[in-house]
Amino acid sequence: MDSEFRLRINRDSLAASRRSHGREQVYVFAHDGRPISLFEGGDFYQRGLSNAWLHKGRESVAGKIRRFRRSLPLEQAEARLRQIYADLSTQLAAGSFSPDQAQAVSTILHWTPERLREEGQQFAEIYQPISILPPDQYLGIVVQLTVGCSYNACNFCNFYKDRKFQVRSTEAFAQHLKAVQAFLGPASAMRKGLFLADGDALMTPQPLLLQALRLLRQTWPGLPIYSFMDAFRPQAKSPEQWRELQALGLNRVYLGIETADPALLAFLNKPGSPELMQSECQKLKAAGLNLGLILMIGAGGQQYAQAHFKASTALLQALPLDKNDFIFLSEFVPHPDQPYFEQALQAGLIPLSETELQQEIQLWREALKGLPAKCVPYHLQEFIY
Numbered sequence: 001m002d003s004e005f006r007l008r009i010n011r012d013s014l015a016a017s018r019r020s021h022g023r024e025q026v027y028v029f030a031h032d033g034r035p036i037s038l039f040e041g042g043d044f045y046q047r048g049l050s051n052a053w054l055h056k057g058r059e060s061v062a063g064k065i066r067r068f069r070r071s072l073p074l075e076q077a078e079a080r081l082r083q084i085y086a087d088l089s090t091q092l093a094a095g096s097f098s099p100d101q102a103q104a105v106s107t108i109l110h111w112t113p114e115r116l117r118e119e120g121q122q123f124a125e126i127y128q129p130i131s132i133l134p135p136d137q138y139l140g141i142v143v144q145l146t147v148g149c150s151y152n153a154c155n156f157c158n159f160y161k162d163r164k165f166q167v168r169s170t171e172a173f174a175q176h177l178k179a180v181q182a183f184l185g186p187a188s189a190m191r192k193g194l195f196l197a198d199g200d201a202l203m204t205p206q207p208l209l210l211q212a213l214r215l216l217r218q219t220w221p222g223l224p225i226y227s228f229m230d231a232f233r234p235q236a237k238s239p240e241q242w243r244e245l246q247a248l249g250l251n252r253v254y255l256g257i258e259t260a261d262p263a264l265l266a267f268l269n270k271p272g273s274p275e276l277m278q279s280e281c282q283k284l285k286a287a288g289l290n291l292g293l294i295l296m297i298g299a300g301g302q303q304y305a306q307a308h309f310k311a312s313t314a315l316l317q318a319l320p321l322d323k324n325d326f327i328f329l330s331e332f333v334p335h336p337d338q339p340y341f342e343q344a345l346q347a348g349l350i351p352l353s354e355t356e357l358q359q360e361i362q363l364w365r366e367a368l369k370g371l372p373a374k375c376v377p378y379h380l381q382e383f384i385y
């Protein structure tokens with residue numbers, strides 16, 4: 001039996017909750033009524049601005065309970081929303097809400113599945129596909145100064161192979177910011193940071209990058225700025241240049257380190273070296289920037305596992321990390337459409353089994369637990385924006 005919805009108007013969001021057939025249900029909406037997430041007793045559904053939905057939960061496979069994350073077909077998400085809206089409408093008509101709550105419910109009901117679809121189309125007009133974000137940035141405001149990755153040749157990476165690298169001019173970037181601002185409207189209030197995309201935005205020539213950061217500060221004053229630096233290149237930016245960016249609000253730089261084992265780096269066709277990684281990270285820390293370091297556990301399979309672990313944990317232990325830094329341990333997933341897949345087969349690499357992968361992650365966590373940086377898992381399958 002369903003209980004009635006209780007509606008909470010929070011500073012950043014609206015939350016409708018109730019118990020239904022013994023299951024707790026919590027539905028969260030932005031202040032302008034757009035759905036953000038639906039929680040139904042163990043199942044969690046999350047909506048991205050692109051109108052894509054993600055479903056996380058647990059399921060039984062061969063007698064074992066395991067977690068899953070998969071995209072939710074739009075029709076199923078819409079059916080759930082329709083049911084929630086119908087129940088909210090009934091309560092609204094029955095006068096169950098205070099005037100403020102009734103107003104909030106009306107804003108939620110405004111976002112019919114049809115309107116949300118239209119919004120998804122607008123999103124596609126404003127953005128090139130957003131291929132990936134660090135896991136702590138899914139609720140940021142993403143803006144694309146660059147499109148794609150200037151290197152784009154790592155053999156495992158499928159993020160930007162569908163597009164040619166471009167840097168937006170200052171004028172085009174200003175237009176893009178206006179479009180993003182209009183698209184988000186009041187919903188931007190719940191977003192606490194700015195993410196400068198795509199993959200390699202920090203490699204934009206410094207004068208253009210400084211202009212971009214100034215525009216960001218004018219548009220969303222006070223929000224911290226985050227970005228990826230993907231491919232390590234010697235002398236990418238001088239210490240003085242990093243300090244300039246930090247002074248304009250750049251807060252954390254996310255680095256796709258992947259591994260500090262030179263042989264595995266070469267196999268992955270990723271530029272850089274452990275020495276360069278160390279000197280660049282030191283430079284960034286000295287400029288007052290926080291780091292988000294991403295490592296791929298399981299890359300190179302069993303043959304590289306030991307050297308990968310040894311070299312990468314040694315690098316991480318040698319860095320001047322503090323409590324504001326993150327280490328992300330990402331489970332490596334080879335994509336059949338990328339060269340790594342075929343090259344690994346030819347090289348006879350044996351991938352880690354699911355159990356071995358989990359053991360490996362545990363080993364890494366043990367080795368890194370004394371560090372002040374937060375060491376957290378990074379599930380690429382959970383990405384949604």
Ligand code: SF4
Pocket residue numbers: 149150151152153154157158159160199230231256270
């Ligand atoms: S540098 Fe990063 S974004 Fe570019 S191809 Fe390599 S992994 Fe992909």
